Every structure is written in C-alpha cells, then in structure tokens.
Amino acid sequence: MLILTTPTIEGKKINKYLGLVTGDSLLGANMYKDMFSGVRDVVGGRTSKYEEELTNARKLAIESMQEKAEQKGANAIIGTRVAYHNLGGTMGNTIMVTVSGTAVSYQE
Amino acid sequence: MVASPKKFLIEKRWALVAIIVGAILGFGSAILCIAWNLVIFGFNIMYIVSPLLAGFVETIIARRKYGKSTGAISALITFILINGYGWFSPGYIFPKEPVRLSLITIIAIILTLQAAFPTLINYILFVVGIGTVRKFIEFLIFLPSRIQRRIPEVEEKKEVIGPSADEIFLDELPVPLLSVPPAEGEKIKKYIGLVGGEAVAKEKEVEGRVSKLTKLIEPTLLDDMYLGEAKEKAISRMLDEAESAGANTVIDVIVDYVSTGGLQGSALIVTATGTAVIVGRKASNLEENISKKEPKSELDKKTSNNAPN
Numbered sequence: 001m002l003i004l005t006t007p008t009i010e011g012k013k014i015n016k017y018l019g020l021v022t023g024d025s026l027l028g029a030n031m032y033k034d035m036f037s038g039v040r041d042v043v044g045g046r047t048s049k050y051e052e053e054l055t056n057a058r059k060l061a062i063e064s065m066q067e068k069a070e071q072k073g074a075n076a077i078i079g080t081r082v083a084y085h086n087l088g089g090t091m092g093n094t095i096m097v098t099v100s101g102t103a104v105s106y107q108e
Numbered sequence: 109m110v111a112s113p114k115k116f117l118i119e120k121r122w123a124l125v126a127i128i129v130g131a132i133l134g135f136g137s138a139i140l141c142i143a144w145n146l147v148i149f150g151f152n153i154m155y156i157v158s159p160l161l162a163g164f165v166e167t168i169i170a171r172r173k174y175g176k177s178t179g180a181i182s183a184l185i186t187f188i189l190i191n192g193y194g195w196f197s198p199g200y201i202f203p204k205e206p207v208r209l210s211l212i213t214i215i216a217i218i219l220t221l222q223a224a225f226p227t228l229i230n231y232i233l234f235v236v237g238i239g240t241v242r243k244f245i246e247f248l249i250f251l252p253s254r255i256q257r258r259i260p261e262v263e264e265k266k267e268v269i270g271p272s273a274d275e276i277f278l279d280e281l282p283v284p285l286l287s288v289p290p291a292e293g294e295k296i297k298k299y300i301g302l303v304g305g306e307a308v309a310k311e312k313e314v315e316g317r318v319s320k321l322t323k324l325i326e327p328t329l330l331d332d333m334y335l336g337e338a339k340e341k342a343i344s345r346m347l348d349e350a351e352s353a354g355a356n357t358v359i360d361v362i363v364d365y366v367s368t369g370g371l372q373g374s375a376l377i378v379t380a381t382g383t384a385v386i387v388g389r390k391a392s393n394l395e396e397n398i399s400k401k402e403p404k405s406e407l408d409k410k411t412s413n414n415a416p417n
Binding site for chain 2: 003005008009050054062081082084085095
C-alpha cells in the first residue's frame, strides 16, 4: 500500500475518498525499565536502544493505520501526519506515536 | 459508581483472594518468625520478610488470575497487623516484642509503603527528595558569592555566522530534500511511501566534580544539547530508509521535536518524516543521482562513530 504525506498523487487520478484512518502506539511506560536501561542509555550516550524502540513504535502505529485502510478497501493513504507526544506524568518517559491520514483508492 | 456490591465482588474476586492469601501468609510468617525467635542485630526479621512475602505472593496471584497488579495492599495490611501486635497485644500468645525505631524499621516502612503505593512514594523519593538535595547544594554553592555580594559570572555567547555545521551536509546531497509537496519542474517518477527517522539529543557531559554539581542547578541552555547532531542523525536515518527502498529524495519533510524524560532528567527526541520518491527530469539524470551515494554514506559513518568527548 502506498502511504504518502503529500495531499495528492502526481499523475494519478483519485477515484474515491474513503475517509480518515488513524493509528497509535505507546512506548516505555515502565519506570523501572526506563530507569535502569532506557534512560541510562540516554544519559550515558548510548541512545540506540531507545531510538530503536521509537522506530518500532512508529512502524506499529503505521501498521495499525494500514490495516484500517485495507478494511475500507483503499489502496493508498494520502496526507499522512506522524506526531509524537510526551505523556509525561510522574512515571515519565511515556511517548505516544500517532499517525493519521486519508484513505483513498486511486487508478493504478 | 459501582453497579451493585455483588457484581463488584464477582469482578474483583481474584484481587480479593490475592489480598487475603497474601495477608494470611504474611501474618503466618510473622508468627513463625516470633516462634522461632529469628532475631538479627537485635531485631526480628519479620518486619522486613513478612510484608515482602505478603506482597510477593499477592502480586503473583493477582498477575496470574486477576490480570494486573493490585498494588500490594496485603503488604500494608501485614505491616499494620504485625506492628499492631507488637505495640498493643497483651502478649499471651508469644512474648511481647515492642517495635523500636531504628534505621531498619524506617527502611521497612519505606519498602512497604513503596510496594503499596508505588507512584506516590516514587514521586516523593525522586522528585521531593532529589529536589530538596538540589536546593541544598544550590545554597551551599552560592553561599560564598552571596557572602561576598557578587553575582556568579556568566560566559558571553559567541555569535554564529553562516549555516551551522549540521546544516552543511544538507547542501551536499545530490537531490535536495524538500519540505513542501512536489517542486514544480521536477517530475515525480514513482512514489515509494512514508519514511521517518528518530534520534535522541544527548546532553553534553560535564567534566569535573564541581561543575557537575553546578550543572544540577543551572537551567538547561540550548548549547548543552547535541541538538544539531541529533537533527543530522534523524534526517540521515530517514534518508537511509528512503534510499534502501530505492528512492533518491524525500519530499514534504517535517522535522519535529518532542521533549521527554521526567524524573530522571530531560532529553529531546528529534524526528523527521516525509514521503520518499524518485524524481528526475531525465533518465540519465536519475542514474547519476543514484550513483552519487558516496558523500552521504561517508557522512553517516562519521555520525555513527561520533563518540562523546
């Protein structure tokens, strides 16, 4: 499936707009896990583990959005926006990744 | 809020069973400890062992059957029970054992409360506790200058001329990245799809003990974060993802920043998302662009090998 952030597909005709689709995922809600691995990575300079988790969270969110679009019978999602939110709280370090876009079917 | 007591009981039956079993086990172990007179450093180990055992058993049962933790309420019940016994019981079962206030008792109280109310106690320990220590250090450090009525010196900032180091690499790319939908005059041959990259901005390591202490109380400056490096990393990762999918540039790029952290300190997450595409006015132009990968991969190596110093 084609997932684009642009509002149009150049050179292709959009047959039907199927409506808004969204997806989201959460990352790192466990304080102790963060305290002893994640944040030490951040503070100690080895940031790769946390960044990997972030990438996974984004991929999960996009996957769930894609599933919803497929159920609607779309073959592309346009105008996709990826947003990252810090939920904070006393436990800290909870990041929410949300994606939203418009499911469309276009002439291939 | 509860629809009916009966429904509430049925819903929470495993949580209740877990709490009751935990409390019984905890109190039972306390009686055994007294019966066998398990005393270390003149202090019966039941004050630590029993609440921990109760909380442990309760958590296991609750996790298995109820699905989530009940917050070690039985540890608290056990603690109150054995302390109540120690203080108020007439002592007809076992010899009376009064609780003395000692370091071990205080630690036991903190452990038990922590098991029962993790969020609240963690907040007190990590925010209130560390905050108090910080204020104290701040007071100590600025005490000499306060006595001398002098303001601590602030370094003057140097002015930056021209693009910063992390922005130069963007100019070296064969095809420019765009933050807008397709540029006019360039033909998009194929859409590849959504690509993205994330990087966490490191805080600069501070050298020396005294400056490490002063670092705790100074407000964070923009210079204290490796923000440019993180931005470069995020964009490089996005480009990597695009190139591995066969695209030669990314359009509609959005660079975003999210603050994270909380109790343990702060960090910034830099993210870059965009649409990977293949553009080109001519087919030969495209071939040329794809073969020109060298500068970027070199730069990527440089970024990943950049050790903190």
